[in-house]
Amino acid sequence: MRAVLVREHGGPEVLRVTEVPDPRPGPGELLVAVEAAGVNFIDVYRRSGVYPGGLPLVPGVETAGTVLAVGEGTGEGPRAGERVAWANQPGGYAEQAVVPAHRVVRVPDGLTSQDAAAVLLQGMTAHYLTHDTYPVRPGDTVLVHAAAGGMGLLLTRFVQLCGGRVIGTVSSAAKERTARAAGAWQVLRYGGRGEGSGGVDGELAAAIRELTDGEGVAAVYDGVGAPTFDTSLSVLRPCGTLALFGQAGGAVAPVDPQRLNAAGSVFLTRPNLDHHIRTTKQLTARAEAVFRHAVEGRCPVHPVGSYPLERAAEAHRALESRTTTGKLLLTTERAPGAPTPRMSQTHRNGETP
Incomplete structure (x- = not known):
């Protein structure tokens, strides 16, 4: 073969x-x-x-x-x-x-088998992030980086299913249209510093603060890593959660825990799907939830x-x-x-x- x-x-x-x-x-x-x-x-x-x-x-x-x-x-x-x-x-x-x-x-x-292969891993990841890592509550506003990618689109839908709303970040006008079509409440383009430069994207951070009346977001779901980490940390509300679930843009440098205090007693976690499907029961329940949402059209x-x-x-x-x-x-x-x-x-x- x-x-x-x-x-x-x-x-x-x-x-x-x-x-x-x-x-x-x-x-x-x-x-x-x-x-x-x-x-x-x-x-x-x-x-x-x-x-x-x-x-x-x-x-x-x-x-x-x-x-x-x-x-x-x-x-x-x-x-x-x-x-x-x-x-x-x-x-x-x-x-x-x-x-x-x-x-x-x-x-x-x-x-179809193609649809199953397209949705299972990222769907179960979106499920545990929104149900376990930071359980989204009705009325929550969260930030999803790379909102037009396969992972970002599924995260947006699962946040909505939990009653929350998404501020998504994208890098182009075409991706902005895709993220909006998936149901993102607001979609922002990466600002003057540009995605991939690291540090705080001041334009993006200011826009997120403005959209949340200065409060910040309840959670950030960040699969990009190094280019977006500092911005993610800067836009959390007090006691918010930064879920760093991937590093598509590069690994994040070691973090001084004092930064979490300075950001508002926020929580930082680096979760992994394996730990959320350890048993056959966990795997089956999470996969069935994803497939059910897909079949019924709630999770395209x-x-x-x-x-x-x-x-x-x-x-x-x-x-x-x-x-x-x-x-x-x-x-x-x-x-x-x-x-x-x-x-x-x-x-x-x-x-x-």
Whole structure:
């Protein structure tokens, strides 16, 4: 089968499609025919070595497809022919993947596999951020950076579902229109300092203070990191919460705790999805909530770019450019003239090879 393999850390050019042996499910595992995989910044971090890990590796931690075969001891888990999805499990940039049965969730009939791969990881992240990290209350005003990206659009919707309103930040007029269409109450462009420069963006901070009558926002959901951190800290209301859930723009330098006092006894946290889906019960409940909102139209899915495996490097460049809106996907569609992947008879029958 084909898989996108990383043999050395580096830029997008290290993503190379390679023929690798067909995987086989062991006890408690499923073999899945991958249909779509989300392209996320965690894939960039692992590809580049920001997040250390063993090599070679197959990136992709957000995936959906159809079960081909079932290992022993999977209990009441999905069977052959069922569609499943998972997040924070490796190996998604491939035609087939093996995944623990207790870490997948069933995809409901109302969603395509592409939609499931586009919404699961970021949807569950938006869910825990707005329900656990800082539980949004009716009437709260919060700040969402990069509000037109896949994560920002989902965060905006979940804040609304909790009764809050969003001030979103974007870098272009087109992204401003996208964020407003998703329901952001106000959308602001990065000010004179410009996104990526670090320090406090004075124009942006002043505009946020004005919109909140000088009070500041209840919470900031910041997945950008170094370029926006100082501004995020400066616009919190007293005892507000800064949830630094990513570092798409670079890692934040060490912080003197006294800065949290000076900012108004504010709270700073660096949460991670893994800690919020530790058990099968947590994973299932959070995923089902996300899928339910998506099926019922309360949480629209925003897949805007689909690339075949051979163009994984192009997808990473697009993501890192931060010029895209919505969610990028890799699919297992084969280029014209490419050979059809083999599927053994035992795979067809859903038995363990």
